[in-house]
Amino acid sequence: MTAELADLQSMMQDRLLGGSDAIAGHLAQGGPFLKVYGNGYGARLHEVMADVFPGVHALIGDDGFARAVQDYTEAHPSRFRSIRWLGRDFPAWLADAPAWRGQPVVTEMAAYEWALSLAFDAPDRDPLPIEALASVAPEAWPGLTFDLHPALQAVRLSHDVAPFRRAAAEDQDPEAAPPKLEVPGVWAVWRDSETLIVRYRPLADDEAQGLEAVRGGGDFSALCEIAAETVPPEEVAARAAGFLKDWVDAGWITGLGGIPEAVLPSDR
Amino acid sequence: MTDMIESLSGFGLGLRPPHFPALLDGIEGQWPGIDWFEVISENYIDVGGMPMRNLMRVRERYPMAMHGVSLSIGSTDPLDRDYLRGLKALADRLEPAVVSDHLCWTGAHGINLHDLLPLPLTEESLAHVADRVGQVQDALGRRIALENASTYVTYDSDSLTEWDFLSALTARADCDLLLDVNNIYVSAFNHGFDAQDYLAGIPGDRVRQIHLAGHENNGDHIVDTHDAPVVDPVWDLYSDTIRRLGPVPTMIERDAKIPPLEELVAELQRARRLSDNAVRGAAA
Numbered sequence: 001m002t003a004e005l006a007d008l009q010s011m012m013q014d015r016l017l018g019g020s021d022a023i024a025g026h027l028a029q030g031g032p033f034l035k036v037y038g039n040g041y042g043a044r045l046h047e048v049m050a051d052v053f054p055g056v057h058a059l060i061g062d063d064g065f066a067r068a069v070q071d072y073t074e075a076h077p078s079r080f081r082s083i084r085w086l087g088r089d090f091p092a093w094l095a096d097a098p099a100w101r102g103q104p105v106v107t108e109m110a111a112y113e114w115a116l117s118l119a120f121d122a123p124d125r126d127p128l129p130i131e132a133l134a135s136v137a138p139e140a141w142p143g144l145t146f147d148l149h150p151a152l153q154a155v156r157l158s159h160d161v162a163p164f165r166r167a168a169a170e171d172q173d174p175e176a177a178p179p180k181l182e183v184p185g186v187w188a189v190w191r192d193s194e195t196l197i198v199r200y201r202p203l204a205d206d207e208a209q210g211l212e213a214v215r216g217g218g219d220f221s222a223l224c225e226i227a228a229e230t231v232p233p234e235e236v237a238a239r240a241a242g243f244l245k246d247w248v249d250a251g252w253i254t255g256l257g258g259i260p261e262a263v264l265p266s267d268r
Numbered sequence: 269m270t271d272m273i274e275s276l277s278g279f280g281l282g283l284r285p286p287h288f289p290a291l292l293d294g295i296e297g298q299w300p301g302i303d304w305f306e307v308i309s310e311n312y313i314d315v316g317g318m319p320m321r322n323l324m325r326v327r328e329r330y331p332m333a334m335h336g337v338s339l340s341i342g343s344t345d346p347l348d349r350d351y352l353r354g355l356k357a358l359a360d361r362l363e364p365a366v367v368s369d370h371l372c373w374t375g376a377h378g379i380n381l382h383d384l385l386p387l388p389l390t391e392e393s394l395a396h397v398a399d400r401v402g403q404v405q406d407a408l409g410r411r412i413a414l415e416n417a418s419t420y421v422t423y424d425s426d427s428l429t430e431w432d433f434l435s436a437l438t439a440r441a442d443c444d445l446l447l448d449v450n451n452i453y454v455s456a457f458n459h460g461f462d463a464q465d466y467l468a469g470i471p472g473d474r475v476r477q478i479h480l481a482g483h484e485n486n487g488d489h490i491v492d493t494h495d496a497p498v499v500d501p502v503w504d505l506y507s508d509t510i511r512r513l514g515p516v517p518t519m520i521e522r523d524a525k526i527p528p529l530e531e532l533v534a535e536l537q538r539a540r541r542l543s544d545n546a547v548r549g550a551a552a
């Protein structure tokens with residue numbers, strides 16, 4: 001009996017994912033060497049994950065990391081053409097995994113490392129020149145929306161994970177686990193548009209909320225409403241505009257939206 | 269990008285990130301002994317930042333080939349149109365002399381195992397792959413080259429040799445070949461066929477590019493590891509290949525234990541020497 005192509009592929013894949021050995025019955029040669037494929041699969045996944053998550057690796061040790069990667073990739077086999085996306089769901093998986101969910105420093109490290117990885121090689125976009133803001137008509141400001149650079153990430157941290165991560169990535173054994181931050185909050189991770197080096201900084205609470213609102217399509221008036229919870233009414237516009245200027249200067253904004261045709265500069 | 273060099277000739281290397289500093293900042297213009305580079309397509313699809321800046325800087329100095337690992341031409345899953353769009357966008361940007369992937373499948377039911385898995389060598393596979401090569405070439409607007417992969421198992425249902433399969437495929441789908449001489453050696457060892465039959469059986473005029481690489485011999489089977497220098501028997505087989513085919517753009521792949529560029533260039537000089545000798549010997 002010969003199996004058809006689709007059946008053979010299902011059986012072979014099943015075997016490599018640790019399932020049934022049915023494929024062995026359809027091989028002419030090399031049954032013992034099926035392990036080459038199986039070993040290669042596990043080794044490849046581990047290598048990619050270790051490359052992206054050296055901080056998590058250093059935190060939970062070789063055995064813990066090997067177990068986490070194996071369990072994670074069983075739950076989330078790659079559905080990506082590029083293997084660099086393999087770790088996409090790792091932070092969320094860790095946050096939910098019985099073995100790790102009680103250790104926020106581990107899940108924070110994973111989220112931070114994934115943000116670094118995305119910021120490093122996300123697609124390029126030209127940052128918005130600051131002059132573009134100056135040319136927006138006053139009546140267009142309240143409804144103004146903003147496109148964010150694909151490299152810009154936001155991560156909530158309660159531990160100072162960055163120095164530990166830097167040491168782990170450089171193969172120096174970090175000495176102590178990351179200490180708690182004095183002020184937990186959201187950190188921005190992004191790529192400098194000139195040097196292309198990945199940078200990070202903590203955000204004020206209202207700045208973080210504003211950025212999240214903008215990411216969700218919120219306009220300038222939404223940004224002002226958020227600022228109004230932090231500063232007195234007379235300072236609201238300046239605070240919101242200050243955020244915006246910082247974001248444009250850092251290259252986080254790549255485009256403007258929500259401008260009615262009638263007030264586009266070219267129409268005036 | 270109008271002044272980019274279009275054709276591939278001579279001897280190249282697989283472009284690997286550890287070599288970017290030496291290639292881009294250690295030297296102006298081309299590194300002596302390297303005529304072109306091959307890039308792994310997936311590493312640059314929908315990618316920006318430093319990797320893409322480095323890639324484009326290398327592209328300004330060298331002709332390029334694009335080599336994919338996830339086309340999964342033999343899978344019974346539908347072709348991934350998003351992937352093909354990304355591949356085409358990268359090809360439009362790099363203007364590579366060759367776009368290649370492997371005769372294999374990499375997963376089914378939406379999963380990617382990120383490995384080059386063997387196809388049963390049957391008429392069913394042949395028809396399936398030929399049809400899909402046609403679709404891919406239409407989507408990309410150019411011919412692709414398929415590479416023979418190293419394999420560790422064969423199927424009960426195999427009814428064709430790999431060289432007959434490739435001959436029929438290139439004729440039916442009007443596609444090209446990327447011949448990996450190390451992979452011929454590895455598969456010949458693992459499955460007990462004669463590598464000379466393979467060389468005699470493939471359509472030589474379809475071969476656009478040659479790969480060489482190191483492997484790991486475990487006594488009863490060889491694993492294609494790309495982590496070591498090319499071994500002498502593979503060099504011999506390379507000479508045989510050039511005697512049969514004439515000069516073909518040739519490169520060395522190293523994917524693990526990556527040594528300094530100087531070391532790979534020295535190995536590449538051996539390819540150059542053997543190729544020259546083989547061409548001269550064949551002409552005499």
Ligand SMILES: [Fe+2]
Nearest residue numbers: 415448479521
């Ligand atoms: Fe190859």
